[in-house]
Amino acid sequence: MKRKGTFLSRLFMALVFVFLYAPIALLIIFSFNAGSSNTVWKGFSLDWYGKLFHNRLIMQSVYTTLLVSLLATVIATVAGTFAAIGFYAMRRRVRQPLMTVNNIPMMNADIVTGVSLCLFFVAVFNGWHGFAVWFNQAQRLFILEENLHLGFGTLLIAHIGFNIPYVILSVGPKLRQMDKNLVDAAQDLGCTWMQAFRKVILPEIMPGIVSGALTAFTMSIDDFVISYFTAGSSASTLAMTIYGMTKKRVSPQINAISTLLFLTVLILLAIVNLREARQERLSARRAG
Amino acid sequence: MSKELIRLRDLCMAFDDEPVLNNINLYINDKEFLTLLGPSGCGKTTTLRIIGGFATPTSGDVLFDGVRINDVPPHKRQINTVFQKYALFPHLNVYENIAFGLRMQRRPDPKDPKRMVKIPNEEIHQRVMEMLEVINLKGFENRKPDALSGGQQQRVAIARALVNRPKVLLLDEPLGALDLKLRKDMQIELKRIQQQVGITFIYVTHDQEEALTMSDTIVVMDKGNIQQIGTPEDIYNEPKNAFVADFIGESNIIDGIMVRDRLVQMYGKQFPCLDGGFGENEPVDVVIRPEDIDIVPVEQGQLAGTVTNVTFKGMQYDIIVDFRGFKWLIQTTDHSPVGARIGIKIDPDGIHIMKKSAYSGMFGDYSSFSEEYDELDDASLVPDEEESGDET
Numbered sequence: 001m002k003r004k005g006t007f008l009s010r011l012f013m014a015l016v017f018v019f020l021y022a023p024i025a026l027l028i029i030f031s032f033n034a035g036s037s038n039t040v041w042k043g044f045s046l047d048w049y050g051k052l053f054h055n056r057l058i059m060q061s062v063y064t065t066l067l068v069s070l071l072a073t074v075i076a077t078v079a080g081t082f083a084a085i086g087f088y089a090m091r092r093r094v095r096q097p098l099m100t101v102n103n104i105p106m107m108n109a110d111i112v113t114g115v116s117l118c119l120f121f122v123a124v125f126n127g128w129h130g131f132a133v134w135f136n137q138a139q140r141l142f143i144l145e146e147n148l149h150l151g152f153g154t155l156l157i158a159h160i161g162f163n164i165p166y167v168i169l170s171v172g173p174k175l176r177q178m179d180k181n182l183v184d185a186a187q188d189l190g191c192t193w194m195q196a197f198r199k200v201i202l203p204e205i206m207p208g209i210v211s212g213a214l215t216a217f218t219m220s221i222d223d224f225v226i227s228y229f230t231a232g233s234s235a236s237t238l239a240m241t242i243y244g245m246t247k248k249r250v251s252p253q254i255n256a257i258s259t260l261l262f263l264t265v266l267i268l269l270a271i272v273n274l275r276e277a278r279q280e281r282l283s284a285r286r287a288g
Numbered sequence: 289m290s291k292e293l294i295r296l297r298d299l300c301m302a303f304d305d306e307p308v309l310n311n312i313n314l315y316i317n318d319k320e321f322l323t324l325l326g327p328s329g330c331g332k333t334t335t336l337r338i339i340g341g342f343a344t345p346t347s348g349d350v351l352f353d354g355v356r357i358n359d360v361p362p363h364k365r366q367i368n369t370v371f372q373k374y375a376l377f378p379h380l381n382v383y384e385n386i387a388f389g390l391r392m393q394r395r396p397d398p399k400d401p402k403r404m405v406k407i408p409n410e411e412i413h414q415r416v417m418e419m420l421e422v423i424n425l426k427g428f429e430n431r432k433p434d435a436l437s438g439g440q441q442q443r444v445a446i447a448r449a450l451v452n453r454p455k456v457l458l459l460d461e462p463l464g465a466l467d468l469k470l471r472k473d474m475q476i477e478l479k480r481i482q483q484q485v486g487i488t489f490i491y492v493t494h495d496q497e498e499a500l501t502m503s504d505t506i507v508v509m510d511k512g513n514i515q516q517i518g519t520p521e522d523i524y525n526e527p528k529n530a531f532v533a534d535f536i537g538e539s540n541i542i543d544g545i546m547v548r549d550r551l552v553q554m555y556g557k558q559f560p561c562l563d564g565g566f567g568e569n570e571p572v573d574v575v576i577r578p579e580d581i582d583i584v585p586v587e588q589g590q591l592a593g594t595v596t597n598v599t600f601k602g603m604q605y606d607i608i609v610d611f612r613g614f615k616w617l618i619q620t621t622d623h624s625p626v627g628a629r630i631g632i633k634i635d636p637d638g639i640h641i642m643k644k645s646a647y648s649g650m651f652g653d654y655s656s657f658s659e660e661y662d663e664l665d666d667a668s669l670v671p672d673e674e675e676s677g678d679e680t
Binding site for chain 1: 340342361369371375378388392448452
């Protein structure tokens, strides 16, 4: 009875992993296929990777993705860190509802976030249009752009927006672990608040900031839904380009670029997790 | 010794309309070792934080050398603090922790007094090394704080504050996290350091023994009020009310009536004493310390009671004696078995009379003797942070 139970549970486990990883494995294997079929193996080749790097559309979207992810990560990390310090300084009664507000966007369906951001931007642009027309008629000194469109700017704003909660979530615990007298001690020894922040708080919460930044970067790199609704037609991230390519003819180039994207995210996640494990070991040693 | 350095005038403090300090008036002399003593939540840490500049009083003034400093930020006060649990900077080694304050300092250039310059590295090095010598930690410069024992961290925290040559050092329960033996050593060490550097120490603790050992002056606080200010001897021998008598050392506190000067009545019997100045037949609290009671045969005693509990303490026995339902603690070197009828005799100088206060009747009965000891043990483990108004 017991053995049978073990067997069944192992089988179940195996099935779970097969369904999870077999498609990815297939994708990776066929990205090295010499032929253009996704079902028949014609021998090993790196052709598709080579073609990838000569595909201007893909290279352009890789550039867009990296740029928006890096910019969004930097801005969200700075904003999120200060927001976390603000939360930390609040009283619990105020902090807890705000933390819930902070957590909702992470749980919220991407499609809802994406559509609502899209609607919001369009509404703001409409308002702006009215204002700009009036402003341009009223004077001739500064001519304002009357028609704004979704594009790189809105894409960046959306990415910053959905990244900030991850940074707050990762910096917050580091602040709470910190001896709360450290800031007092630094001020006692002659620091202004800003100096205390730079010399004492920052080194203490740096691991949290780096983890937050890495998480934010990962989220940005592989986001599709929110980008799709906020990038408009002028900017396209890698995920959007891949999606666009599948609509026409499924080229094995998709396999190659997806493999690269998968590996990038995998490596980033591995770094985040390894860092966290090391941090836990360190703090355990410090406590013990 | 007698020059006044700090004065607190009508200091009040409230967190969310909850009063924490009520009308604190206190002056602190230069080079004095002053201890704020009281149970958790009595307002002692808040008082210290106000002096340090980490909290702003709701009303009242803080004067330093006669100048009002209510709004002066901590980094501009000539006061340094040793924090609870040390608050050493974990990412800096011992040397850099101690040098931290010096590296922050700017002072007028000796050649051009209008320019503010850093302290040169050679001077920082020399002063840090000097401090390492004072705290007996030479050779530990490159250790990180988490590679030090509790006592060593404690001493680094003191050095980090003292290296700035403050006029006043604030210490917030600095020995709370150390074990008993180390605590005793550090008490002596602290007193030595204070005398060596010759500055004012303001010390916060809930440990009455610590306060008695080190202080020039003790300020006993409870519920945001100062209960008594005095030398350790004053506080122990002449407690002002039942709270002080109970908090400092062990006390039997008995209802009495002052028949006239130098004569008090307890249990319907009259006892000669040394106190006076009360109204005729005024109800009073009578304090009798457990070590001031002599055990005698029943017929020679002023009072007779039954032994209900005996605890061997090494140097003496702690025995609990029931006198008509009110239990006394007596410390004696003679053994009396449980159940024995004994008589007691109290010399006039062993009786201390106090006016009735809000605390009358709350302390001084040893009916719950063993539990009280347990509570005392627990109290020393609970970190005293509730009063800082922080919620974490």
